[in-house]
Structure formats: structure tokens, C-alpha cells
Amino acid sequence: MPDLPxxxxxxxxxxxxxxxxxxxxxxxxALAAIGFTLLWQASQTINFAQGEFIMLPAFFVLAGxxxxxxxxxxxxxxxxxxxxxxxxxxxxxxxIDPLLPHGVLPIVIATIALGILAKESVKQFYTAExxxxxxxxxxxxxxxxxxxxxxxxxxxxxxxxxxxxxxQLFLNGTKIGRCMQATAQNPQVAEILxxxxxRMILFTFLINAALAFLASVLISPIYLAKFSNGETLGLIAFxxxxxxxxxxxxxxxxxxxxxxVVDNLAAAYISASYRSAVPLILLIIIILVRPQxxxxxxxxxxx
Amino acid sequence: MSTRTSFSLxxxxxxxxxxxxxxxxxxxxxxxxxMVYSIAAxxxxxTLGYAGQVSLAQASFMGIGAYTTALMTxxxxxxxxAMLAAMVLCFVIGLLLGYPALxxxxxxxxxxxxAFNALVVLVLRNEEWLTGGTYGVVGIPRPEILxxxxxxxxxxxxxVLALFMLTAAALYGIIRSPWGRAFRxxxxxxxxxNSLGVDIRKTTLLAFAIGSACGGLxxxxxxxxxxxxxxxxxxxxxxxxxxLMVIVGGAxxxxxxxxxxxxxxxxxxxxxxTEGYYLMLYAALVIVLMVFCPSGLLGxxxxxxxxxxxxxxxxxxxxxxxx
Numbered sequence: 154m155p156d157l158p159x160x161x162x163x164x165x166x167x168x169x170x171x172x173x174x175x176x177x178x179x180x181x182x183a184l185a186a187i188g189f190t191l192l193w194q195a196s197q198t199i200n201f202a203q204g205e206f207i208m209l210p211a212f213f214v215l216a217g218x219x220x221x222x223x224x225x226x227x228x229x230x231x232x233x234x235x236x237x238x239x240x241x242x243x244x245x246x247x248x249i250d251p252l253l254p255h256g257v258l259p260i261v262i263a264t265i266a267l268g269i270l271a272k273e274s275v276k277q278f279y280t281a282e283x284x285x286x287x288x289x290x291x292x293x294x295x296x297x298x299x300x301x302x303x304x305x306x307x308x309x310x311x312x313x314x315x316x317x318x319x320x321q322l323f324l325n326g327t328k329i330g331r332c333m334q335a336t337a338q339n340p341q342v343a344e345i346l347x348x349x350x351x352r353m354i355l356f357t358f359l360i361n362a363a364l365a366f367l368a369s370v371l372i373s374p375i376y377l378a379k380f381s382n383g384e385t386l387g388l389i390a391f392x393x394x395x396x397x398x399x400x401x402x403x404x405x406x407x408x409x410x411x412x413x414v415v416d417n418l419a420a421a422y423i424s425a426s427y428r429s430a431v432p433l434i435l436l437i438i439i440i441l442v443r444p445q446x447x448x449x450x451x452x453x454x455x456x
Numbered sequence: 457m458s459t460r461t462s463f464s465l466x467x468x469x470x471x472x473x474x475x476x477x478x479x480x481x482x483x484x485x486x487x488x489x490x491m492v493y494s495i496a497a498x499x500x501x502x503t504l505g506y507a508g509q510v511s512l513a514q515a516s517f518m519g520i521g522a523y524t525t526a527l528m529t530x531x532x533x534x535x536x537x538a539m540l541a542a543m544v545l546c547f548v549i550g551l552l553l554g555y556p557a558l559x560x561x562x563x564x565x566x567x568x569x570x571a572f573n574a575l576v577v578l579v580l581r582n583e584e585w586l587t588g589g590t591y592g593v594v595g596i597p598r599p600e601i602l603x604x605x606x607x608x609x610x611x612x613x614x615x616v617l618a619l620f621m622l623t624a625a626a627l628y629g630i631i632r633s634p635w636g637r638a639f640r641x642x643x644x645x646x647x648x649x650n651s652l653g654v655d656i657r658k659t660t661l662l663a664f665a666i667g668s669a670c671g672g673l674x675x676x677x678x679x680x681x682x683x684x685x686x687x688x689x690x691x692x693x694x695x696x697x698x699x700l701m702v703i704v705g706g707a708x709x710x711x712x713x714x715x716x717x718x719x720x721x722x723x724x725x726x727x728x729x730t731e732g733y734y735l736m737l738y739a740a741l742v743i744v745l746m747v748f749c750p751s752g753l754l755g756x757x758x759x760x761x762x763x764x765x766x767x768x769x770x771x772x773x774x775x776x777x778x779x
Contacts, residue, residue: 199566247747252746252750259746261566262703262742262746263742263747265699269739273735273736395564427578429574430575436571437556440568444556444564
């Protein structure tokens with residue numbers, strides 16, 4: 154057993170710092186997990202390429218600035234449009250639509266393959282090296298109650314939470330949002346009541362792509378843009394979605410934040426070499442003890 | 457079994473016995489690894505094709521089997537005992553892992569197994585005192601059968617062939633048994649199977665555990681075949697590879713995983729000229745296959761056969777034509 158660092162050097166300030174930066178990365182995980190949950194609700198699609206969906210938009214931006222010589226804001230705008238078209242519309246039309254009638258399994262396989270395709274394409278056509286990505290905010294730190302909190306962490310947290318709040322407002326407060334919820338709950342009844350179900354499902358895919366774009370530009374300045382980023386990001390998004398409760402946005406948000414914080418604290422206080430095991434163990438414990446997730450509601454039938 | 461099927465089986469076996477004599481050492485190695493992966497894929501087919509649950513941990517069971525076999529034989533324990541221990545260990549871990557995962561709905565087993573595979577690789581990498589860490593285990597002995605060494609590639613090929621045939625026969629027996637029929641019923645219509653008295657969880661769990669034990673056996677053979685193992689040989693990508701073997705060949709068809717393993721083990725040999733584009737091409741092919749034929753290659757064959765019969769006898773129902 155290695156020495157327990159927190160016995161000797163535990164400081165409340167360090168803990169607070171780790172906690173806040175954990176919340177910041179956790180809020181990015183939450184964006185990915187929410188998109189994942191939305192897709193599942195709307196069309197029973199388990200997207201195993203979700204991690205790659207978050208890896209790609211950063212490279213769209215980089216390609217825009219480096220190869221086309223665009224300015225950063227223009228490249229961002231184009232990357233957003235490209236993400237929504239490619240990862241939203243294209244993904245649905247080309248892969249999900251033909252596969253949906255055949256059940257979950259072919260979609261699982263096809264999205265796994267899609268993830269590999271995206272990863273390998275970036276590696277072949279762009280680079281295998283990690284690329285620095287321009288930070289959206291200054292890397293200054295603020296002194297709050299003696300703890301050094303970085304401005305970037307706070308900005309990331311605010312933007313991500315703001316996006317989630319907007320999404321909630323949209324889903325609960327607008328007609329389209331309510332139609333989307335109806336579609337998620339019961340497509341047949343929604344159809345009978347005159348909801349254009351197919352269009353609502355398409356909207357879900359577009360929103361997922363937009364969330365992936367946001368997650369991408371928020372996380373890439375922290376972890377650098379790399380072709381293999383999707384592997385961990387995708388896995389953590391799944392875990393966050395399940396830990397929080399697979400069928401709820403609130404749950405995915407809580408799951409994402411929890412994983413971010415736990416991961417950060419575990420790396421500092423438990424063991425760096427087993428850091429990536431912590432979310433995995435959390436997943437297995439949750440499934441054992443509370444299979445419907447922390448905030449999820451149990452569904453009646455288990456078949 | 458009709459005369460035609462038994463004839464093709466005998467012919468197939470004859471080919472498998474004669475083929476290695478025409479091959480170089482490398483060819484024999486490729487054929488051996490095809491059969492080893494077939495064993496792992498057949499085990500996964502039990503879980504995936506017949507019980508309808510996605511598992512992404514077959515490589516981790518291969519890893520557990522490989523390290524168990526390697527470390528035990530190198531500690532002087534006879535190989536049959538070591539390989540048996542590997543299989544039993546994988547069976548038990550399969551039960552322990554499947555039990556919580558199958559309690560919940562959707563495809564949770566996929567996620568739990570995904571996480572489990574990542575965990576196993578972490579443990580193999582970090583516990584250097586046992587597994588040698590990233591350096592792996594070197595110099596794993598090949599078994600000696602009744603005093604006959606299998607150090608030569610050809611001799612080891614026949615050892616693998618024997619175990620391959622044994623596993624195939626055992627799995628065939630399981631699928632044909634009343635119990636095997638029960639879990640096929642469960643894949644087709646779980647609610648109906650349940651109301652007819654099939655215990656869904658118990659049946660699926662056992663299918664998963666048996667599939668895991670096959671993974672353990674395949675892992676033991678990988679250790680002896682390559683005589684070197686490291687954590688990366690059992691990562692998530694290998695799990696995906698085994699999953700692809702089952703899907704590409706045709707999940708739920710007995711010969712599906714064997715055909716799939718053949719294609720996927722041979723694919724790098726044929727696609728070598730594509731160099732770095734290999735994985736991209738491979739992923740694109742899988743997507744195309746899924747979009748146009750989600751039931752795999754044998755599913756395609758069956759569809760063609762049904763269509764042909766319908767043309768010959770337009771009055772037959774699809775059901776009759778499918779016989």
C-alpha cells in the first residue's frame with residue numbers, strides 16, 4: 154500500500170481546487186451523457202461513437218484555421234454547422250435510419266465501426282499527434298477563499314450548465330420541445346396526437362451533434378485534441394448516463410458531474426495508476442445497488 | 457443430420473487435416489490462430505447469437521485464461537490442469553459479472569463488459585509482481601501430450617484442431633439440447649419464453665458464463681501459440697474483433713463465427729497493401745455490411761436461398777421455403 158498522501162498533506166484549499174476542476178470536466182462529460190440519453194430516448198439508439206463525436210468537431214475547427222486559413226470564430230461557426238450536418242443529419246440518414254428496423258444490435262456494431270472510422274480518418278488524414286487547441290478563456294487563476302481556482306474552469310462550468318439549462322427550457326417551455334418529449338415517451342401515441350414524430354427524432358440527433366460540438370470545444374483546450382480522445386470520453390459518457398439514470402436529463406447531468414469530481418479526487422488521493430478504474434468501479438457498484446441509476450425511476454418490466 | 461451435411465463435415469475435416477501440410481510455418485500459424493479465435497467467437501455467439509446479449513469482454517476472458525494458463529504451466533503445473541483452471545475461473549467470473557448486469561434491462565451487459573475489459577487490462581498492466589506489467593510474460597511452454605512435444609508449428613496445429621473440434625461438438629450439443637432451445641426461444645420473444653416457463657435470467661447468465669469459459673480456453677491457446685502475452689493482446693480492440701467475427705459471419709448461425717473468424721484473421725493478410733488505411737477500410741466495410749445485411753454473411757446466404765426457393769415454387773410460403 155502506498156503512503157496515504159491526505160493523512161500528511163491534506164489541505165482544504167487543494168481539495169476545493171480539485172473539486173472545482175472536477176466539476177468543470179464533469180460538466181463537459183454531462184453534455185456528452187445528455188446527448189447520449191436523448192438519442193436513447195428518442196430512437197433507442199446506443200451510440201458507441203459518442204466519444205468520437207466529441208473528438209471530431211475540434212479537428213473541424215483546427216482544419217478550418219490551419220488548412221483554410223480561416224479566423225478562429227469563423228472556423229468555429231463552420232465547424233458547428235458541419236458537426237450538425239455530419240454527426241446529426243448524416244449520421245441519422247445514412248446509418249441509423251436503415252438499421253433501426255433491425256433492432257439494437259446492428260446499431261451497436263455499426264456505431265462501433267463508425268467510431269473506428271472517425272478515429273482512423275483523423276489519424277491518417279490529419280495527425281496522430283496531440284494538437285493544442287486555442288483556449289476560449291484566459292488561464293488566469295482567481296483566489297477564492299485561499300484556493301487558486303482557474304477562470305477557465307469556472308467559465309467551462311458556467312457555459313456547460315447554461316447549455317443544459319437552455320436545453321431544459323427548450324424541452325419544457327416550447328411546443329417543439331414538448332413534442333420531442335412526447336415522442337420520447339411514447340412515439341405511437343404521439344403520432345396519433347399529431348406530433349410529427351420523425352421530425353422530432355431528427356431534432357434530437359441535431360441537438361446531440363450540437364452538444365457534442367460544445368463539449369468538444371470546451372474539453373480540447375484542457376486535454377488537447379487527439380484522435381484517440383473519444384475512447385475515454387465515450388466510455389465516461391456511458392458511465393455518467395447510467396450512473397445518473399439512463400432515462401433522464403437530470404440524471405445524466407448529475408452522473409457527469411459526479412464522475413468528473415470522483416475521477417479528479419481519486420487521481421489525487423487514491424492512486425494515479427488506477428485512476429481510470431474508479432469510474433468503472435462506480436459503474437459496477439451502481440448497477441449492483443441501484444440499477445435504475447441515482448436519479449432514475451425504475452421501469453416496470455425487465456425484458 | 458442428413459447425408460449431405462455429414463458428407464460436408466467429413467470433407468471439411470479432411471481439408472483441415474491436409475491443408476497445413478501445404479503451408480509454410482507462417483501459414484500454419486495463421487490457420488492455428490483462426491481456430492483459436494473461432495473458439496472464442498463460438499463462445500461469444502452463444503451469448504450474442506443465441507441469447508441476444510452484447511458482450512464486449514471476450515478479450516478480457518481470453519486474457520484471464522491466457523495469464524492463468526501461462527503462469528500455472530510456468531510454475532510447473534501440468535497443462536491440462538492449468539487450462540481447466542483457466543476455464544473454470546472464467547466461468548465463475550462470467551457468473552459474477554453477468555449476475556448484476558443481467559438484472560437490468562436494455563443492453564447493460566454491453567456497458568458492464570466494456571468497463572470490465574478496461575479494468576482487466578488495467579490490472580494486468582499495474583500488477584507487475586504477478587503479470588510482468590507491460591513487459592508481459594515470455595517463454596510460455598507448449599503442451600506435451602503423452603510424451604509427444606507440440607513445440608513444432610504443425611504438431612501444435614493438430615493440438616489446436618483437436619480442441620477446436622471438441623469445443624464445436626460440445627457447443628453443438630448445448631444448442632441442440634432442450635436448454636439451448638430455451639434460450640433461442642428467449643432471443644426470439646423473451647416475454648413469450650418467460651410465460652412458457654423459461655427463467656430468463658438464469659438461462660442467459662449460464663449462456664454468458666459458458667461463453668466466457670470458451671474465451672478462457674481460447675486465451676490459454678493464444679498463450680501457447682504465440683508463447684508471449686502482454687496486456688495489449690487482450691484490450692478492448694480485441695474484444696471488438698471477436699464481436700465482429702460473430703456479426704460478420706452471422707450471429708446465431710452455428711458456422712457464423714467460424715466463417716467470421718476466418719475472414720477477420722485473413723483480412724490483414726489480404727489488405728496488407730492498404731497499409732495505414734486498413735482499419736478505415738475495415739470499419740467502412742463493417743458499416744456497409746450492417747446497413748445492407750444486418751444478419752451477417754450467412755444471413756445473406758440464407759436470404760438468397762429463400763429467394764431462390766420462392767422463385768422455383770412461387771406458391772410456397774416463406775416459412776416452407778425457409779426449411
